[in-house]
Amino acid sequence: MVAIKSLMDEQAAAVDPQWIKPYGDTTNDGAVQLSFTLPVKPGGVAREAARQMCERMNLENVQVVYMKDLGGGYTFFVVYGRVKDFVDLSTIDVPEAQVPTWSMEQVNIIAREKLGRKITVVGACTGSDAHTVGLDAILNMKGFHGDYGLERYSEFNVHNLGSQVPNEVLAAKALEAGADAILVSQVVTQKNIHLHNLTQLVDLLEAEGMRDKVILIAGGPRITHELAVELGYDAGFGPGTVPSEVAAYVLQELLVRKGVAV
Amino acid sequence: MALKLHVDEKLIARARDAARNITGEVQAFIDQHTTTSTERAIVRLFGVEGKGLDEVPLPNLVVENIQDGGGLDRGAAYWVCNAMARHSMSPQEVAAAVGAGKLDLMKVAPVDDGRIHEMAIMMARETFDRIARNRSARKGFINQWGERPTPWLYIIVATGNIYEDVIQAQNAARQGADVIAVIRSTAQSLLDYVPEGATTEGFAGTYATQENFRIMRRALDDVSEELGRYVRLTNYASGLCMPEIAALGALERLDMMLSDSMYGILFRDINMKRTLVDQHFARMLQAQAGIIINTGEDNYLTTDDAYESANTVLASQFINEQFAHRSGMSDEQIGLGHAFEMDPRQEDGLLYEMADALLSRTCFPKAPLKYMPPTRHMTGNIFMGHLMDGLFNLTSVATNQHIHLVGVLTEAIHTPFLHDRYLAIENARYVFGYARHFFEEFDLKRGGLVERRAAEVLQQSLELLEHIEHVGLMSAIAEGIFARVRRRPDSGKGLDGVVTKASGYINPFFELGLKGGHR
Numbered sequence: 001m002v003a004i005k006s007l008m009d010e011q012a013a014a015v016d017p018q019w020i021k022p023y024g025d026t027t028n029d030g031a032v033q034l035s036f037t038l039p040v041k042p043g044g045v046a047r048e049a050a051r052q053m054c055e056r057m058n059l060e061n062v063q064v065v066y067m068k069d070l071g072g073g074y075t076f077f078v079v080y081g082r083v084k085d086f087v088d089l090s091t092i093d094v095p096e097a098q099v100p101t102w103s104m105e106q107v108n109i110i111a112r113e114k115l116g117r118k119i120t121v122v123g124a125c126t127g128s129d130a131h132t133v134g135l136d137a138i139l140n141m142k143g144f145h146g147d148y149g150l151e152r153y154s155e156f157n158v159h160n161l162g163s164q165v166p167n168e169v170l171a172a173k174a175l176e177a178g179a180d181a182i183l184v185s186q187v188v189t190q191k192n193i194h195l196h197n198l199t200q201l202v203d204l205l206e207a208e209g210m211r212d213k214v215i216l217i218a219g220g221p222r223i224t225h226e227l228a229v230e231l232g233y234d235a236g237f238g239p240g241t242v243p244s245e246v247a248a249y250v251l252q253e254l255l256v257r258k259g260v261a262v
Numbered sequence: 263m264a265l266k267l268h269v270d271e272k273l274i275a276r277a278r279d280a281a282r283n284i285t286g287e288v289q290a291f292i293d294q295h296t297t298t299s300t301e302r303a304i305v306r307l308f309g310v311e312g313k314g315l316d317e318v319p320l321p322n323l324v325v326e327n328i329q330d331g332g333g334l335d336r337g338a339a340y341w342v343c344n345a346m347a348r349h350s351m352s353p354q355e356v357a358a359a360v361g362a363g364k365l366d367l368m369k370v371a372p373v374d375d376g377r378i379h380e381m382a383i384m385m386a387r388e389t390f391d392r393i394a395r396n397r398s399a400r401k402g403f404i405n406q407w408g409e410r411p412t413p414w415l416y417i418i419v420a421t422g423n424i425y426e427d428v429i430q431a432q433n434a435a436r437q438g439a440d441v442i443a444v445i446r447s448t449a450q451s452l453l454d455y456v457p458e459g460a461t462t463e464g465f466a467g468t469y470a471t472q473e474n475f476r477i478m479r480r481a482l483d484d485v486s487e488e489l490g491r492y493v494r495l496t497n498y499a500s501g502l503c504m505p506e507i508a509a510l511g512a513l514e515r516l517d518m519m520l521s522d523s524m525y526g527i528l529f530r531d532i533n534m535k536r537t538l539v540d541q542h543f544a545r546m547l548q549a550q551a552g553i554i555i556n557t558g559e560d561n562y563l564t565t566d567d568a569y570e571s572a573n574t575v576l577a578s579q580f581i582n583e584q585f586a587h588r589s590g591m592s593d594e595q596i597g598l599g600h601a602f603e604m605d606p607r608q609e610d611g612l613l614y615e616m617a618d619a620l621l622s623r624t625c626f627p628k629a630p631l632k633y634m635p636p637t638r639h640m641t642g643n644i645f646m647g648h649l650m651d652g653l654f655n656l657t658s659v660a661t662n663q664h665i666h667l668v669g670v671l672t673e674a675i676h677t678p679f680l681h682d683r684y685l686a687i688e689n690a691r692y693v694f695g696y697a698r699h700f701f702e703e704f705d706l707k708r709g710g711l712v713e714r715r716a717a718e719v720l721q722q723s724l725e726l727l728e729h730i731e732h733v734g735l736m737s738a739i740a741e742g743i744f745a746r747v748r749r750r751p752d753s754g755k756g757l758d759g760v761v762t763k764a765s766g767y768i769n770p771f772f773e774l775g776l777k778g779g780h781r
Contacts, residue, residue, distance in 0.1 A: 037681045068684070071436045072429070076681040133638060136565050140746070162747065164449060164530065193465060221642070221674070239642065 019086040030083035032059065035076070042067050042075040050077040058084050097225045097235040102248040104148050111155035111251055114260050119250060120157040121150060122174045123183035124165035127197035131187035132163045134219055138183065138243045147242035156247065167201040171208060181215040181250045186223065194222065195231070202232035215253050217246065264662035265701050267620040268713060273720050274625050280727035281580035284735050289588055292542045295535070296767065298759035299454070300543045301325045301338040303505035304769060306456075307389045307513070307547075308342060308353035311472060313458050314361020321506070322455045323361045331368030335764035341367040343381040343768075348373055353385065379768060386770035389513075390550060396515040397552040403492040410440045410491060413633065413658045413666035415690055420445035420677045422464035424474045428481040433680065435485045435493045438687045441518060441665065443496035444478060445677075446470050451501025451530050452755060456510065466677065470497050470507055475514035494518060496556070499544050500525045502532060502756050508544035512551035518597065518665070519548055521555035523585040524578065527739060528747045529561055533754035534736055545589035546775045553595065556665065557582040560601035560634035562745040568603040568638075569611075572618045573722035574744055575600050579622060580727060581735070583629070590776050593628035597665050601634035602654040606646070610711070612653055617715035619661040624716075633658050635669025644671040648689060655693035660701045666690065 024031025034054065040046045047064050054062040059081030066078035102110065111119060123139050125132050137144035139160045141151040151158045159177050161170060174182050184201060186194035198218055205211040211232075218228040219237040228236025235249055255261075302321040314323045328334050328341050345356045348370050359365035372378075417439035419430040424444075431442045447464030450457075460477060461469040468474060475497065482493045494517035499508045504526065511519050523541045526532035548555055559575040559582070566574065579598040586596045600622050604611040622631055635654045640647045651669035658666050670678045670686040678686070706712050730738040742748035 035681065037679065070433070070680055070684050072433050074433075074680055076684060132565055140565070142567060162531065164452065 018090040019088055021083050021086045028086075032081055032083055034079045034081070036079075037070060037074050037076050039074055041073055042069045046075045047077075050075075050079060054079055054081050057081075060084055094224075095226050095229065097237065097249055098252075099245050099249045100252055102244065102251070104153055104244055104247070107244065107247045107251055108153055108155045110255075114255055115155075115251065115258065118155050118157050119181070119254065120159070120177050120179050121181045121183055121250065122159045122161065122170065122177055122179040123185065124161035124170045124173075125163040125185045125187065126165050126167055126170055126201060127186075127193065132185070134187055134221070134239075135160065135162075135183065135185035138185075138219065138241070138246050143243045145240075145242050147244050149243045150247055153247060167197065167204050170201065171204050171210065174214060175208070175210060179214055180254055181217060183217050183219065183246070186218065186220040194220070198228075198231050198233070215250055217249070219246075264623065264660055265616070265620060265704065265706050267617075267624045267706060267716055268708065269621065269624055269716055269720055273724055277577070277580050277625070277720070277724045277727050278584070280724070280731045281577075281584040283731050284581060284727065285584040285588060288538055288585075288735050289542075291535070292539050294763055295539045296334070296337060296761050296763055296769070297505075297536055297539050297756075298325050298329065298334070298761070299503050299536075299540055299756075300505045300769070301328070301334060302455075302503075303509040303543060303547070304338050304771065305342065305353070305357065306472075306506055306509045307771060308339075308385050309389070310353050310357040311458070312354075312358070312361075314358070315363060318361075319455050319458055320357040320361045324357050324367070327360050327367050329761075331366070333368050334761045336766045337763070337768045339382040339385075339768045339770055340378055340766065341370075343378045343385070344372055345370045347377055347381055375766065379770075382768050382770040383773065386774050389771070390774055393512045393547075393551045396512070397550075400492070400515060400517060400552065403486065407486070407491045412630075413663045413690075413694065414440035414494070415687060416441040416443060416496070416632075416665050416667045417683060417687070418443045418445050418667070418678070420467045422447065422466070422468055423462040424460050424468050424477050425462065427468050428478065430680070430683075431478065432481055432485045434683055434687070435482065435489060437684055438691055439493065439668075440491075441494040441496055442478070442482060443518075443520075443667075444468055444470070444474070446498045451498070451526065451532075454502045454756065454759070456503050456506050470510070472510045472514060475510055475516060479514055479516070496520070499548070499555075500537075500558070501530060502526075502536070502759075504537070504540040505544040505547065508547045508553075511553060512547045515551075516553060518554045518556060520558065521545055521548060522558040522599075523582050524739070524744065525558035525561065527749050527754065528745050529558075531749065531754045533757040533760070534739055534749055534751055535760045536754070536756040539760060541585060542589055543769075543772070545586055545591055546772065549586075549589050549591040549595060550775050554597045554630055554665070555586065555591070555595060556597045556632045557599045559599045560603070560632075561599075563601045563603035564638050565745045565747070568601070568618075569605070569608065569614060572614075572621075572719045573726050575618075576621065576625065576719060576723040577726040577730070578744055579626065580723070581730075583626065593626070594630065596626070597630045597632040598622065598626055599632045599634060602636050602657060602669075603634075603638050606636075606639050606650055612657065613711055614715055615653075615657050616660060617712040618719060619657055619663065620712070621716040621719055623661050623663070625720075630664035632665040632667065633663035634667050635673070637673055640673040642675055644675075647671045647673060648685065651686065651689055652693055655690045656697060659694050659697050 021030045050064050051062045062081040068076045140149045143149035150156045216233045217235050218233045221239045223236045225236040302325050305321040305324050417434040419427045445467035447467040447469045457469045457471050460473045486493045496518040499519040499521045526537040527534045559578045636650045648671040668686045672682045736751045
């Protein structure tokens with residue numbers, strides 16, 4: 001037992017904690033699992049092709065644990081292997097929207113006391129996107145993950161325009177409602193049409209002279225804060241975001257813009 | 263056979279009565295109106311295909327010509343048959359002449375009304391004969407190879423390219439799919455025309471066109487022959503072109519179509535008058551063609567909570583059933599939709615899902631219910647998602663669902679890869695086979711949680727239906743009763759295509775179809 005323990009200590013000490021690789025059951029074993037299909041009939045050649053494919057992905061100790069004929073000359077594989085490379089955490093920089101952790105009650109109180117007026121948000125799934133799951137999670141009364149949606153906030157006026165809203169309609173509605181913030185959700189995409197939709201809205205708002213007057217927020221499974229900022233948005237929220245984060249972000253941003261200390 | 267649920271039959275009868283009254287009030291409105299898409303469907307049913315000036319489909323050019331001239335209130339059949347009689351032309355020749363700008367239907371000297379009517383009926387009879395031949399071809403295949411055990415495995419393909427779809431569809435059939443649904447290109451439901459020809463570009467789906475329908479039908483007939491079982495084909499009829507696409511489905515032997523009386527209103531913001539008038543003709547054609555419709559109540563649960571709003575699903579199923587009956591549809595054609603969408607963290611969620619699914623089964627004993635897999639709580643954790651699909655599969659076989667949309671573990675990530683589909687079908691076949699007769703061994707506990715939940719949902723559905731009966735369907739939709747979506751009678755897309763019929767209005771298909779003249 002003693003011998004094993006000292007070996008583990010030695011290994012741990014030899015490892016720079018900033019350098020990591022996947023963990024299976026032993027530090028730095030690099031264990032990963034993969035599944036994929038190759039356009040080849042099952043058999044010895046197919047199995048070897050799958051193994052070599054994984055070696056080209058820089059895996060070693062490749063084990064093809066399952067091979068299944070999908071018909072039509074296609075074969076499915078489940079594979080385990082070990083990654084050779086490490087990543088260096090110290091070189092990674094991921095910008096995230098700076099959001100205070102305020103509850104719904106806190107947001108309402110702070111909005112009343114420091115902003116002194118109600119906050120209007122307009123939200124839509126734009127372009128051809130018909131999937132309102134994400135938008136509804138943030139806006140609908142019920143909310144998401146036990147966190148109430150913005151419709152439940154006493155200090156928020158919410159206009160949920162739903163799905164397949166043209167950018168022009170969204171901009172017009174935002175103007176009409178006097179929106180403080182515009183929330184755009186993009187869920188389903190093909191051939192990166194969501195990026196086109198998102199940038200077109202920014203262009204449109206700039207052309208209408210509205211861009212600086214609203215807080216522009218993008219959300220969806222493929223959205224990161226970094227991507228959103230790059231596209232000309234103020235913030236981006238990815239999967240797992242709860243409504244209070246969005247509410248707190250909008251309120252904080254309005255206070256900053258108003259010159260009020262948060 | 264599945265579990266047997268005991269509920270108060272009187273409440274079911276009362277709910278059905280309420281739905282009959284609700285749809286009856288709307289039907290009076292429907293009967294007084296037609297729409298541009300209904301009229302274009304008639305032109306298509308006369309056999310018109312192809313494009314005219316500026317690549318616009320000929321049926322659109324014909325109907326625009328009539329509408330611009332202020333004659334749409336008599337129906338496209340009247341004007342087209344008038345020109346046919348006057349100039350001894352076929353419908354295609356009439357449409358081509360209009361499309362080329364060489365003929366103005368409104369300027370053709372009118373022939374005798376009786377002659378026009380006779381000609382219109384003759385045209386409709388020919389079309390119904392063609393549709394009847396499709397129907398008997400389908401019946402012949404099923405007699406030859408036998409019917410598939412339920413739940414039928416319903417698989418989606420959606421590559422955007424019809425030729426790629428063919429590969430995926432045939433592969434899915436070989437893997438065990440009983441029904442292939444070709445998802446439409448995103449936003450096609452908002453196009454006010456049906457594209458023409460074979461298409462290879464679409465977003466998250468493939469355009470529904472007559473040629474694409476033909477290509478896929480042929481491909482599935484080939485693979486049916488190969489497998490010795492009939493593989494059914496499905497596409498979407500809802501949207502601004504609902505009756506036209508229904509017409510194409512009837513002509514090209516589609517076996518099922520998504521066809522909901524309210525889906526377009528709620529989820530595509532199509533004007534409610536437009537959709538309500540459109541669905542009546544679309545479903546009359548589907549009734550004639552022996553097409554099983556799929557209704558879209560499952561969608562309510564993607565925006566509303568599945569546990570709290572189960573009553574909206576059931577109430578809507580009653581309404582959809584009654585509208586379908588008013589289009590001459592039999593119970594065996596009405597695939598009412600519902601879904602397995604409760605929060606996986608909910609304690610006893612499985613029990614409530616079973617109760618709700620059994621309740622639909624019990625209220626609509628002959629309907630080929632369409633059961634939809636979890637989507638809302640699919641997170642990208644494919645391992646958890648695969649297990650949720652497993653419990654969905656178990657609920658489906660336990661409650662004797664009929665059309666089972668196979669849940670795929672990568673839902674919410676991408677349209678399924680080849681092996682995603684294989685894993686999904688393997689899951690469903692495993693659970694269906696492994697539990698096939700298990701539930702026949704059990705009686706539900708009388709007065710137990712399942713029965714109580716079902717009784718509560720039924721009672722709430724009845725209350726909702728009685729409310730709608732009181733305020734009227736259009737007002738109820740404006741209140742946001744379904745899916746929490748509010749739509750007003752004069753808002754939404756396509757209202758400009760709704761026309762009040764004049765006294766000389768002709769639609770020969772209604773005359774033959776609804777009067778039982780051509781069953």
